[in-house]
Amino acid sequence: xxxxxxxxxxxxxxxxxxxxxxxxxxxxxxxxxxxxxxxxxxxxxxxxxxxxxxxxxxxxx
Numbered sequence: 001x002x003x004x005x006x007x008x009x010x011x012x013x014x015x016x017x018x019x020x021x022x023x024x025x026x027x028x029x030x031x032x033x034x035x036x037x038x039x040x041x042x043x044x045x046x047x048x049x050x051x052x053x054x055x056x057x058x059x060x061x
Contacts, residue, residue, distance in 0.1 A: 028054055 009017070031038050037050035049057075 025058075029058060032058070 028038055032051070032054035035051065037048050038054060040047045040049060
């Protein structure tokens with residue numbers, strides 16, 4: 001396997017990253033609408049967010 005180092009990610013890598021972001025956003029929005037919670041890692045600590053906290057994630061974007 002050949003490793004190529006560059007200063008910025010390739011266009012293909014950026015497309016994959018955007019696809020992952022959209023998938024996570026869709027799933028978190030579904031959890032919010034169903035009244036479920038989501039678990040995150042923030043500053044090295046496990047954090048449980050639900051309801052209004054998840055809704056705030058969408059209003060910040």
